[in-house]
Amino acid sequence: MPAIEARALSVGFRTERGVVQALSDASFAIERGETLVVIGESGSGKTVLAHALMRLLPRNVTLAGEVDLEGQPLLALPEDEMRRVRGRRMALIPQGAGSALNPVRRVGGLMLEMARVRGLGQGEAREALDGSLRELGLSFQQVAERYPHQLSGGMQQRVVNAMAMVGEPSVVIADEPTHGMDPELVDTTAEQLGMIARRGAALLVITHDLRLAERLGGRTALIYSSYIVELRDTAAFFSQPEHPYGRALLGALPEHGGVAIPGVSPELTQLPRACAFAPRCPARFEPCDEAVPPMFPLPGGGEARCYLHA
Amino acid sequence: MSAVPTTPGAPGAAGTPGIEAQRTGRVRRFLGRKRPVTVIVAASVLGLLVLAAVTADFVRPMDSRGINLARSLEAPSLAHPMGTDQVGRDLLTLAVHGLRLSFGVSILAAMGAMAVGALIGVAAGTLGGRADGVMMRGIDVFQSQNHFLFAILIVVLFRPTLGGAGAIALSVAVTHWVQVARIVRGELLSLRERPFVQAAVNGGVGRARLATRHFLPHLIPQLGLAFVLMMPHAIFHESGLSFLGLGMPPDQASLGNLLSDSRRSLMLGGWWTAFFPGALIFIASLCVGVVGEYVRERSNPRWRSELEL
Amino acid sequence: MIAVVGRRLLALPLILFAVALLVFLLAWASPYDPAEAYVQGAAAGDALTPELREQFERAWGLEDPMPVQFLSWLGRLVQGDLGESRYLSGAPVVDALKDRAYPSLVLLGSALGVVLVGALLAGVAAAAFRDSPLDWLIRTSAYAATFVPSFWVALLAVFVFAVQLDWLPAAGASNLRSVDGGRVEFRHLLLPMLTLALTQHGWFTLYVRDTLLEVLRDDYVRFAEAQGVGRVAVLFRHALPNALIPFVTLIGTHIPELIGGSILIESVFGWPGLGNLTRQAAIAVDIPLLLAIVLVGAVLVVLGNLIADLLYRVIDPRIRESMR
Numbered sequence: 001m002p003a004i005e006a007r008a009l010s011v012g013f014r015t016e017r018g019v020v021q022a023l024s025d026a027s028f029a030i031e032r033g034e035t036l037v038v039i040g041e042s043g044s045g046k047t048v049l050a051h052a053l054m055r056l057l058p059r060n061v062t063l064a065g066e067v068d069l070e071g072q073p074l075l076a077l078p079e080d081e082m083r084r085v086r087g088r089r090m091a092l093i094p095q096g097a098g099s100a101l102n103p104v105r106r107v108g109g110l111m112l113e114m115a116r117v118r119g120l121g122q123g124e125a126r127e128a129l130d131g132s133l134r135e136l137g138l139s140f141q142q143v144a145e146r147y148p149h150q151l152s153g154g155m156q157q158r159v160v161n162a163m164a165m166v167g168e169p170s171v172v173i174a175d176e177p178t179h180g181m182d183p184e185l186v187d188t189t190a191e192q193l194g195m196i197a198r199r200g201a202a203l204l205v206i207t208h209d210l211r212l213a214e215r216l217g218g219r220t221a222l223i224y225s226s227y228i229v230e231l232r233d234t235a236a237f238f239s240q241p242e243h244p245y246g247r248a249l250l251g252a253l254p255e256h257g258g259v260a261i262p263g264v265s266p267e268l269t270q271l272p273r274a275c276a277f278a279p280r281c282p283a284r285f286e287p288c289d290e291a292v293p294p295m296f297p298l299p300g301g302g303e304a305r306c307y308l309h310a
Numbered sequence: 311m312s313a314v315p316t317t318p319g320a321p322g323a324a325g326t327p328g329i330e331a332q333r334t335g336r337v338r339r340f341l342g343r344k345r346p347v348t349v350i351v352a353a354s355v356l357g358l359l360v361l362a363a364v365t366a367d368f369v370r371p372m373d374s375r376g377i378n379l380a381r382s383l384e385a386p387s388l389a390h391p392m393g394t395d396q397v398g399r400d401l402l403t404l405a406v407h408g409l410r411l412s413f414g415v416s417i418l419a420a421m422g423a424m425a426v427g428a429l430i431g432v433a434a435g436t437l438g439g440r441a442d443g444v445m446m447r448g449i450d451v452f453q454s455q456n457h458f459l460f461a462i463l464i465v466v467l468f469r470p471t472l473g474g475a476g477a478i479a480l481s482v483a484v485t486h487w488v489q490v491a492r493i494v495r496g497e498l499l500s501l502r503e504r505p506f507v508q509a510a511v512n513g514g515v516g517r518a519r520l521a522t523r524h525f526l527p528h529l530i531p532q533l534g535l536a537f538v539l540m541m542p543h544a545i546f547h548e549s550g551l552s553f554l555g556l557g558m559p560p561d562q563a564s565l566g567n568l569l570s571d572s573r574r575s576l577m578l579g580g581w582w583t584a585f586f587p588g589a590l591i592f593i594a595s596l597c598v599g600v601v602g603e604y605v606r607e608r609s610n611p612r613w614r615s616e617l618e619l
Numbered sequence: 620m621i622a623v624v625g626r627r628l629l630a631l632p633l634i635l636f637a638v639a640l641l642v643f644l645l646a647w648a649s650p651y652d653p654a655e656a657y658v659q660g661a662a663a664g665d666a667l668t669p670e671l672r673e674q675f676e677r678a679w680g681l682e683d684p685m686p687v688q689f690l691s692w693l694g695r696l697v698q699g700d701l702g703e704s705r706y707l708s709g710a711p712v713v714d715a716l717k718d719r720a721y722p723s724l725v726l727l728g729s730a731l732g733v734v735l736v737g738a739l740l741a742g743v744a745a746a747a748f749r750d751s752p753l754d755w756l757i758r759t760s761a762y763a764a765t766f767v768p769s770f771w772v773a774l775l776a777v778f779v780f781a782v783q784l785d786w787l788p789a790a791g792a793s794n795l796r797s798v799d800g801g802r803v804e805f806r807h808l809l810l811p812m813l814t815l816a817l818t819q820h821g822w823f824t825l826y827v828r829d830t831l832l833e834v835l836r837d838d839y840v841r842f843a844e845a846q847g848v849g850r851v852a853v854l855f856r857h858a859l860p861n862a863l864i865p866f867v868t869l870i871g872t873h874i875p876e877l878i879g880g881s882i883l884i885e886s887v888f889g890w891p892g893l894g895n896l897t898r899q900a901a902i903a904v905d906i907p908l909l910l911a912i913v914l915v916g917a918v919l920v921v922l923g924n925l926i927a928d929l930l931y932r933v934i935d936p937r938i939r940e941s942m943r
Contacts, residue, residue, distance in 0.1 A: 054845055087847030100842035104860045104936055113856070114846040147936045163846065451637050454872070454924060458879035459897065459916045463642060463909050466901045467649035484645075542766060550883055553770050554898050569771060573887075576778045584778065588771030596766040 001071050002029035003170045003202035004053065004090070009065035011045075011052045018269045019062070022048040024226040026065070027295070030202040032170060035193075035218030037234060038206045041265070045226040046206045047095070050175045053204070054092055055082050070170060088118045091164035091201075095176040097156040101148035108144025111163055118167040125166075132162035136192060154185055161192050165199070172201045178209050190215050210253070214238050219302075222246050225265050225276040231295070232302030242304045245277045275306070283308060352600035359594050363410035370403035383580045393582035396575050401568075405587055408565040409594070411558065415475045416544035420537050422483030423544075427490025428533065434491065435498030442495075449488050457485035461547055465556050474558040478551055482544050490536050497529055538602040542595035549591045565591050623932065627925050638917040639696065642910050643689050651906055696914070702907035706900055712911045715896065720915075723892030726811055726885065727877055733816035734823055735870070741820070742827025747854055749832065757824065764821035769880050773814045773887035780810060811888040819873070819880055826869055830862040837861070864935045871927025875920050 011023040023045045030036045040046050051057050053067055055074065067074040069089060074082065086092075094100040102110055115125035130140035136158040143151060143159055151159065157177075164172050174193060178186045190212060197203040197218075205216055213220055213234060220237045222230040222245065230243040241247045248261045263280035266272060275281070278288040287293075287307040295303040296310050362369065381398035384390055392401035434445040461481035469477040510523075551557035552566025560567055565587045572583035683691070695702070701712035745757040780787045787810050834840065835858050843857045878894075885894030893912060900908040932938045 056841060056844055083847050083849060085847070086845055092842070092845035094838060094842050094845065096838060099838040102839040102843070102857055102861070104864070104934075105857075113852075114843070114848060117847045117849070117852075149937050160842075448637065451634050452641070454875065455638065455920055456875035456879045456916050458882060459913055460642075462882070462897060462901050463913050464645060466904055466906070466909060467646060467651050471650045546768060549768055550770065553883065554886055554901065556898075556901050569768075569774065572774065576774060577782060579782065581775075581778050584771065584774040588768055588774065591768045592763075592766060592771065595768075596763060599766055 002068075003032045003034075003070060004204070005029040005068045006053070007066045007068075009049075009052060009067060010063070011048050011057070012062045013058070014060045014062065015269075020268045021226050021271050022268060023052060024271070025292075026221075026228050028221060028228070028231060030171070030204060032202050033197060033200050035197050035203045035205065035216050036221060037213040037216050037218060038204065038221045038223060038228075039208060039210060039213050040223030042208060045223055045268075046208070047175055049223075050092065050173045050204070050206050053171075053173060054086055054090060056086075056092075087114065087169070088167055089169050090171040090173070091167075091169040093160055093164045093172065093174040093177055095179050097160040098148065098153060100160055101156060103148055105147075106144065107146050107148060107151065107159055108140065110148075111140075111144075111159065114163055115166050120167070128166045129162060132165040133158065135165075135195065136162055138162070153181070154188065157181075157185070157189060158192070161189075161196070165196060168199070169201060171204065172196050173204045173206070175206045176208070177205065178207065178212050186212065210238075210250075222249070225271060226268060227276060227292075227305055228295070229277065229305045230302070232298065232304075236300060236302065242298055242302070242309065243277075243306050244281045244283050244308070246304075248280075248282075349600060349604045352597040355593060356597035356601060359409060359590070359597070360413070362406045363413050366406040366410045370400070370406055383575055383578060383583070385580075386582050392586040393580065395568075395571065395583050396578075396580070401582060401586055404563040404568055405565070405590055408563045408568050408587060409590055411562060411564045412545055412548050412566070412591070412594075415478055415548045415558070415564070416482075416541055418475060419479040419482035419544040419547065420486075420540040422479045423486040423540055424490055424533060424537055426483045427487035427536075428494050430487060431491035431494025432498065435495040445491075446495075449491060453488045457543075458547070458550065460485050461551065462554070462556060465551055469556070474552075474562070478548050478557050481551070482540075482547050485547075486540060486543055489540075490533070493532055493536055494529065497532060498525065501525060501528060535602065535606055538598060539606065541598045541602070545591060545595045545598075624929065627928065631921050631925070634921050635914070635917060636693075639693060639914060640689070642913050643692060646906060646910065647685055647688070651904075653906070701911040701914075704900070704905055704908040706903035706905035706908055712908050715908065716893070716911060716915060719891060719893045719896045721892075722890060723881065723885070723894060725808065726815065726890060726892055726894075727881055729808060729812045730815040730819065730881075731870070731877060733812060734820045737816060738820050738823030738827050741824045742831060743854065743859065745824070745828040746831035746835065747850075754828075758828065761821045761824040761828075764818060765825075767818055769814065769818035770883040770887055772818050773811070773884050776810055776814050777887065807888075807890075811884050811890050814887075815877070815880055815884045818884075819877055822873065823866075823869065827862065827866060830865060831858055834858045834861045864931065867930045867934065868927050871924040874923035875916075878916050878919060 005028070007027050009023060009026040010021070013020040013022060026049065028036060038046050038049060048057075052063065053074075055077075057063070063075055065075075069085060074085065077085070101107065111129050112122070112125050115129055116122065118125075120128060126140060133140055133143070138155065138158050143155065148156060148159075177189050177193060181189065186209070193203060193205060193216060203216075203218070205212070207213055217234050220230075220232060220234040221228045222237070222241075222243065224243075224245045230237065230241060230246050232242070237246065238250070241250055245261075248259075250256055251259050252261055261280055266276055266279075272278070272289075273292060274290060275284075275288045275293050278284050281288065285307070287310075293305050293307050293310075295305050296307075297303055298309060378394075378398035381390075381394050382396055384394040384398075386393040390400050390402065392405055395401055395404065430445065434442045437445075461478075461484075464481040464484055465477045468480055472480060548557055548564060549566035549569065552564045553570045555570060557566055558564040560570075568587035569584060569591075572580070572587070575583040699713060701716070703709050704712050704715050707715050741757045741761065745754040748754050787806055831854075835854075837858075840853060840857055843853050848857065881892065882894040882897050884890070885892050886898045889895065893915065897909070897912050899905075900912065
């Protein structure tokens with residue numbers, strides 16, 4: 001049984017300009033100890049995926065599809081029970097550790113509160129936190145009496161990671177974990193993420209950093225205009241993407257010639273009832289404009305949302 | 311670090327459209343979702359009040375205001391929808407005339423504040439440098455003080471020569487020019503940086519022409535709005551000062567005076583003598599406020615903090 | 620920290636000087652005639668003969684040029700001599716102020732307390748049940764409260780609670796003096812305090828609600844939610860402390876409003892404080908007393924701002940840190 005599984009998950013926001021379709025028909029499963037990296041350009045629906053899995057969405061949202069956590073359906077869960085899932089069984093490493101730590105609370109108190117929410121006693125919580133922090137090269141004592149702004153960026157990140165690790169959640173979701181980091185910090189963060197996966201959690205990493213994705217391995221899901229368009233082994237994806245968007249994307253990297261993709265991505269309020277990439281696609285043919293392509297299995301494993309592979 | 315190249319026109323922060331949609335104006339946050347409805351209601355009520363004030367002489371001519379002790383303190387009825395006061399005068403008649411007086415004095419007062427503010431704002435904006443700095447400091451000090459206390463002092467000092475209405479207008483002008491001065495100065499400073507003004511200056515356009523052709527057209531809508539937003543303050547000052555016996559002469563039926571007169575009637579059970587004049591002050595300033603803030607929210611979101619009551 | 624306090628304390632006399640200059644200029648520019656006022660007040664019935672006027676003006680230095688007059692007035696102010704009150708038949712203004720300060724502080728302080736507690740409760744409730752009918756009610760009434768004439772509310776309160784129900788006295792706290800050791804009777808305090816609070820809470824309530832809703836969108840709040848922290852704990856332990864920091868400065872900037880409100884409220888209820896004294900001094904055209912009250916008001920405003928500013932620095936760890 002996968003640690004987490006999404007089936008046909010769709011997320012829309014009702015706004016004054018109409019419904020913004022942020023995620024469409026997303027299906028994937030992650031086993032414990034496995035890593036899935038979700039990549040896509042900003043505004044393509046990645047962060048919404050993280051928040052939808054944890055059900056941390058504003059009230060103007062419409063959700064469809066199913067999410068199972070270790071076989072237990074999550075979307076129908078009452079909010080009270082969902083709260084007990086958060087943190088304990090499913091942890092989030094948010095984008096920007098600095099802004100995720102409450103500026104007027106001491107780090108120790110903050111960490112203890114969040115650990116105790118998971119049902120740990122005071123002593124246990126302290127021990128568990130100290131344990132995770134030590135794995136990341138810090139100790140509870142070092143940070144407990146400080147305020148978040150008194151820690152360096154790297155320390156803040158480790159504090160946040162340690163909080164996610166406490167209580168051995170089965171799923172850890174990292175949302176843009178390297179956003180705005182210098183290369184050195186990216187290295188250590190990548191290592192720490194690898195460690196979380198090795199400890200047995202299902203790791204979902206959301207990023208727009210292709211190097212990080214390549215480094216983390218596992219599988220990669222590529223998102224374009226709210227759709228997962230390719231879901232494959234990371235190494236295979238980076239050596240030979242199968243979806244035309246994936247190819248164009250890698251081709252746009254400086255080392256591959258830096259050819260920009262012509263055209264613009266569609267507005268999420270007006271997604272076509274067809275392949276969203278078709279207007280920009282060099283391989284476009286008749287079926288592309290008729291219906292949204294489903295995910296087609298690829299011969300070498302994985303799937304792509306493209307009629308070329310029908 | 312190689313990031314996913316962003317294609318031009320990719321929808322910006324579409325990841326958080328919910329949050330985007332929540333960023334709405336003040337009026338809406340205060341008064342709920344149906345803001346146009348609230349604003350329309352406020353504007354209509356305001357229109358009615360203005361109409362009543364303007365047509366006061368026709369609707370309830372002053373001769374029916376006559377003293378008639380036989381009708382002293384009658385509760386509201388069809389003949390006297392707001393009841394009568396202690397000496398038997400029809401309260402509705404007094405109230406519409408009071409409304410007219412209060413509106414009149416408030417308009418005078420707001421105009422005074424506009425004049426003073428515009429003058430000082432232009433001075434600060436054009437002089438610039440040291441003079442500007444000193445003026446802005448002075449403005450800061452002055453704005454942090456209590457306006458009503460100052461207004462009392464001014465009214466007491468100047469009422470003998472200027473009369474009630476004049477003294478109230480002066481007191482509002484002296485205590486409320488600050489916001490107007492800020493707007494004028496800010497507009498002037500930002501305008502000086504605009505390309506078309508630079509171009510005009512380089513093209514040899516004179517100061518006077520620059521002021522009338524470029525500066526004024528930008529400023530007039532702003533000043534108009536500031537004027538509207540000043541009205542609740544002016545209404546409050548008129549009624550508050552008159553209520554204390556420091557504003558309009560007691561024989562004139564301003565709303566504040568009516569409330570002041572009602573104090574004795576209240577002890578005799580005549581709630582209507584206080585209720586209706588006060589409610590008019592309240593409703594008038596509330597409606598002006600709602601309409602004014604709605605217009606500001608649409609036209610000028612960056613003023614937020616200025617001109618608050 | 621000390622440097623900041625020092626700088627603010629140094630600015631205090633400057634601000635007071637500016638205010639003193641302003642009120643002096645106003646009085647000087649006005650048609651107010653101190654000689655006439657003096658004669659009318661001290662010796663009723665005496666005509667102001669030219670000789671008498673000359674004598675008076677020489678005695679009071681009124682023949683000096685304006686700047687000299689201002690400086691000598693300022694000099695007397697600094698020494699604590701605020702002049703004599705005509706309204707209080709020649710009693711020193713300073714004594715009158717001392718007498719009336721205590722009841723005013725009681726009223727202002729208690730009303731501020733009620734405002735803060737009420738605004739916090741209402742603001743948190745409105746934010747917690749956002750867009751509900753409760754939220755609508757709190758928002759609308761708070762907004763309306765910013766426009767309601769306080770003296771009208773006071774009159775209605777007198778009518779309902781004193782005249783009709785006869786629960787509370789409408790007035791009569793007149794024996795309240797700090798020098799007599801007189802205690803404030805709660806019965807007398809209740810109506811003025813509640814009316815003042817009711818008509819002043821609007822901005823505070825709206826502010827708490829809006830800041831809280833803004834803070835609730837911050838990353839650390841979402842992170843706390845993602846960690847499984849409950850709704851109530853998120854609101855009170857994570858969001859509220861952050862929302863309260865700017866709230867403290869709001870208290871400072873609203874002290875003038877509170878003082879202005881107290882003038883009208885004290886007048887309605889006959890509260891023996893500075894607000895009521897202001898009205899009495901104004902009616903009696905007692906300029907020295909009025910000038911003194913304006914200056915006291917300015918001192919209160921400046922002190923209030925200073926305290927709020929310092930509190931702000933003390934409770935925000937980010938600023939506290941940078942000041943060590």
